[in-house]
Amino acid sequence: MILISVGNTRTLLARTRDGMHFDSVSVTTALPPAEILQQPGLTWLSAPNREPVALGGVVPAALVAWREALATAEVREPDPGFFRRAVPHRYHPPESLGFDRRCCLLAAAMDFPGQDSIVIDMGTAIKIDLLAGGHFRGGRILPGVAMSLRGLHEGTALLPEVALNTPAEMLGNDTSSAIQAGVIHLFADALRGAITDYRQYSPQAQILITGGDAERWQPGIAGSLYQPHLLLRGFYLWIRG
Ligand SMILES: Nc1ncnc2c1ncn2[C@@H]1O[C@H](COP(=O)(O)OP(=O)(O)O)[C@@H](O)[C@H]1O
Ligand SMILES: CC(C)(COP(=O)(O)O)[C@@H](O)C(=O)NCCC(=O)O
Numbered sequence: 360m361i362l363i364s365v366g367n368t369r370t371l372l373a374r375t376r377d378g379m380h381f382d383s384v385s386v387t388t389a390l391p392p393a394e395i396l397q398q399p400g401l402t403w404l405s406a407p408n409r410e411p412v413a414l415g416g417v418v419p420a421a422l423v424a425w426r427e428a429l430a431t432a433e434v435r436e437p438d439p440g441f442f443r444r445a446v447p448h449r450y451h452p453p454e455s456l457g458f459d460r461r462c463c464l465l466a467a468a469m470d471f472p473g474q475d476s477i478v479i480d481m482g483t484a485i486k487i488d489l490l491a492g493g494h495f496r497g498g499r500i501l502p503g504v505a506m507s508l509r510g511l512h513e514g515t516a517l518l519p520e521v522a523l524n525t526p527a528e529m530l531g532n533d534t535s536s537a538i539q540a541g542v543i544h545l546f547a548d549a550l551r552g553a554i555t556d557y558r559q560y561s562p563q564a565q566i567l568i569t570g571g572d573a574e575r576w577q578p579g580i581a582g583s584l585y586q587p588h589l590l591l592r593g594f595y596l597w598i599r600g
């Protein structure tokens with residue numbers, strides 16, 4: 360099966376035979392799908408004996424463009440009814456819950472039955488969702504790391520765009536270190552705070568962490584499990600039905 364998952368920053372193009380291992384590449388979502396399909400190295404996407412292509416994401420305009428570009432392929436899109444049965448929730452309105460959050464919740468629910476999970480997805484935005492007793496209980500959406508750094512730069516005259524170097528100092532003594540200290544502690548504190556709060560509800564919840572910024576933050580979150588393919592795994596389970 361081929362899976363295409365459109366995030367706000369990056370689009371994942373992946374292939375799996377067994378639903379456990381994923382060969383994936385990511386391209387910037389800003390590129391038109393027709394152009395992506397022509398890139399060398401992605402010929403498996405446009406081969407003549409095509410496998411079914413699962414398509415999902417959180418950028419409606421990009422999904423429209425993908426449907427056009429894949430007009431001759433066998434495209435499968437996720438069924439909301441399956442999600443609702445697999446992961447009951449009272450998000451309102453139900454269809455507004457993001458595709459990426461659903462995929463991660465599905466993977467947590469189906470791969471760890473009977474186990475509560477705090478799912479942290481550090482993408483363009485950060486999502487911290489709680490799965491407890493097999494139900495999605497709700498979550499938090501925060502600005503993402505790159506977005507926050509960009510916001511400081513674009514919203515001010517004097518702040519430069521900086522790259523993060525973990526670990527951060529407690530007290531910055533130049534502009535760049537002060538931004539680093541601010542942004543790194545902002546997210547470290549936000550993640551720690553959510554975990555503390557959610558564990559009052561579910562003391563045994565495990566912590567699964569995924570997304571483009573997860574690898575950098577995981578070591579700072581005691582006991583967390585880095586799951587690079589959590590979204591793809593959930594997407595696969597969803598399409599398989
Ligand atoms: N090659 C990369 N391109 C863009 N962002 C990246 C890259 N590697 C890591 N990141 C980080 O990943 C985050 C975006 O995560 P990602 O999971 O790709 O987002 P989305 O699923 O929303 O498209 C950004 O905050 C950025 O800091
Ligand atoms: C919260 C999100 C913007 C995250 O997107 P991402 O960081 O994965 O690109 C996305 O899941 C979304 O658009 N959700 C819809 C609103 C909601 O989940 O309530």
Ligand SMILES: [K+]
Binds near residue numbers: 366481
């Ligand atoms: K994501």
